[in-house]
Amino acid sequence: MxxxxxxxxxxxxxxxxxxxxxxxxxxxxxxxxxxxxxxxxxxxxxxxxxxxxxxxxxxxxxxxxxxxxxxxxxxxxxxxxxxxxxxxxxxxxxxxxxxxxxxxxxxIPNTTNELVPPGRSENDNEIIFSSSIDSLKNDKLLPHWELCQKYDLIDFELGVKVTGAGFPIYKGKGAILQRALIQFFLNEGNKNGYQELSVPHLVNESSGYGTGQLPDKEGQMYHTSLDDLYLIPTAEVPITNIYRDVIIEEKDLPIKHVGYTPCFRREAGSYGKDVRGLNRLHQFDKVEIVQITTPSESYQTLDNMVVYVESLIKKLDLPYRKLRLCGGDLGFTSALTYDLETYSVGQDKWLEVSSISNFGTFQSNRLKLRYRDQNKAIELAHTLNGSALALPRIMASLLEINQTEDGINIPKVLRPYTGFDSI
RNA sequence: GGAGAGGUGGCAGAGUGGUAAUGCAACAGCCUGCUAAGCUGUCAACGAGCAAUCGUUGCCAGGGUUCGAAUCCCUGUCUCUCCGCCA
Incomplete structure (x- = not known):
């Protein structure tokens, strides 16, 4: 706030x-x-x-x-x-x-950084970079949901039986590939100075308010009525709330964390082809990065985080583009956000796989997350976070672009993690 | 799930109704000729003020009793111990 x-x-x-x-x-x-x-x-x-x-x-x-x-x-x-x-x-x-x-x-939403382009909808987002995709377009390539069925990687029907729509079941090499990606993302985070955290998947009401999911997006979170806890929609919630009501010494900044969690979203109001296959799920896995830093450094930090996430996509060899979100598409709490989207050749569309934001003092003001500078003055810190990365859409892009007549090739960087070269 | 005991500053720990002792640690200033000691100070939120500073609030949270609450009462919550159950 x-x-x-x-x-x-x-x-x-x-x-x-x-x-x-x-x-x-x-x-x-x-x-x-x-x-x-x-x-x-x-x-x-x-x-x-x-x-x-x-x-x-x-x-x-x-x-x-x-x-x-x-x-x-x-x-x-x-x-x-x-x-x-x-x-x-x-x-x-x-x-x-x-x-x-x-x-x-x-x-009242956050004020925006000067770089944010004015705009009402996603059509006004600014495309900063885009891989060339013209040569990739090919009608014969299958969308991932068909590949998943063909090779028995992910079973959507079975998930419906056990839980409901949007809760797929990963099988065999599909499950292994997913686990390999998580492991890869976490290891890369560790290499880049992010301390790994394994955090609770349910949070209390105070945490919901702390990062701004409550009262704004109450209907988007699953809630357990008996114990009054919320299932996390992103690891941002438990990780950032660690620092609620905390005063950090400036010498300890920046704080950098990486964490893997499943994410639970009710996605009330979604429908149609947007929710086909892995495009939009109620439960999905994500590796998240979070940083806490000083106001003077936070925008440089944001740029560094974007470069870092781009490096992951590049290592996986996926075509992608980078967007600067316009005012109308910007999250309520964010001051500046970059989205990274990978290209889905089977669907001929871009899929958002990461959203990297600087919240300025908007979250820290609610959280009472402060730091003591060299003059011993106490100031609100800046919080940032980003997906690094969201698994299902990466899976979708990955499966589609690496498909061949008789299988799916695994990107080289993942082979040590999967233990197989192709599906 | 049952029973009991608890929650006080960075930490330890006293305080059963009169407005938070004491110890340790850390930091800052002062002093002192010597591997250090001593002295002084130290928190947060909100408000007033150019400022030095002043006021209010804060003893897990929320209510209540009282002129006055860390202290008494009620509710909630968390922790610990024992029992039960259990990956």
């Missing part, structure tokens, strides 16, 4: 930025927050004064009792009654104001 201090000093430029780039008008919410904040501070001033009075009176009463001057103490006591009532009233309105401000802040 946005910092209230920024809204105090800079509200007009915030409104303008979000309107220009995201095409969303938040002037109403911002102005409400601004006015509520004025009221809140005024209330606090009065409340503080009254509480100070109360403290003085209370300690006086204590002293009189000690001295045994009961009558005087009783007179003082009477003085506290009205004060007490007033404090109660002001405290209540203070809390109400605080709550209203918070609720409004939850509804």
């Amino acid at each position: 946005l910092q209230i201090q920024k809204i105090r000093t800079d509200k007009d430029s915030i409104i303008k930025n979000i309107l220009d780039v995201r095409k969303v008008d938040v002037s109403d919410q911002i102005n409400k927050v601004y006015n509520l904040d004025l009221k809140k501070r005024d209330t606090q001033k009065h409340l503080d004064e009254m509480s100070a009075n109360m403290n003085v009176l209370s300690s006086q009463i204590g002293e009189e009792f000690k001295k045994g001057v009961i009558e005087k103490a009783n007179i003082l006591k009477k003085e506290t009654f009205a004060l007490k009532e007033n404090i109660k009233k002001f405290k209540q309105s203070f809390e109400e104001l605080d709550q209203s401000i918070l609720e409004l802040l939850y509804q």
Whole structure:
């Protein structure tokens, strides 16, 4: 969420930025927050004064009792009654104001970096790089779901039987290939200085709020009602929430983590060819990278992360393109996002396999994730994360592009992990 | 799942109603002629102020009792011990 201090000093430029780039008008919410904040501070001033009075009176009463001057103490006591009532009233309105401000802040998206192109939809995304794919186009190539069936790699029907649509079952070499990819991605992360974490797949409500899935995307997460826990939609949630309410010493930055988890998404509202095969699932595997760093370094860090993820795709020899998301396609919490999409030759379409974002202070403000700089000042850190990579769509692209008349070739870098060269 | 005991600063640990002892560690400043000692200081959130600084809040969380709550009461939560179950 946005910092209230920024809204105090800079509200007009915030409104303008979000309107220009995201095409969303938040002037109403911002102005409400601004006015509520004025009221809140005024209330606090009065409340503080009254509480100070109360403290003085209370300690006086204590002293009189000690001295045994009961009558005087009783007179003082009477003085506290009205004060007490007033404090109660002001405290209540203070809390109400605080709550209203918070609720409004939850509804306002992040301000964007200057690089973000204005735009309303994915059509306005900026294509920064694209492999040439013209020579790859070929009607005879099969889409991955047919390959999966032909070689018995992934069984979608069986998943429906056991759980439901969007929960495929990987079999034999399909399962091994998937595991090989996970292992490959984790090892590459380790080599690049990311500490590996293995984290819980269920999180509590506080964590959901911490990274912004709640209250915004409540309907997109699976929820266990008995224990009130949420199944994670991405490893970002448990990994970033490790640092909730934490003050990090600047010398310990940047913090770099890589982690593999399954991801669970209800994907309410999806339909049609978008959900065919591996394109969109309720449960899928993903290796995620997360970094926490200082505001002055975070955009350089973002570039480094993009280069890193690109290097993975290149090692797998997949055609891909790189997009800078426009305001309209940008996530609610992000200040700048790059998407990487691999080309699916069997479907003749691009598949998003990674989304790498800098959230600036938007997440850390909610998380209270701060660092102490060399001057001992405490500042909000910047958080970043990205997929490195999402497995199903990589599988899809990989299977399709490596298909031959009589099998599927495994990319060289994966062969040490799979133990076989082809399917 | 049953029974019991607990949750206090970076750590240890006292505190049964009067506004958070003490020890250790770390850091900063001062002082001191010597492998170091001593002294002083130290946290966070919010607000006021140009600032030094001041006020309020914070003893797991939320309620309650009270002039006053770390302390008493209620609810929740987490940890530990024992029993049960168990990969």
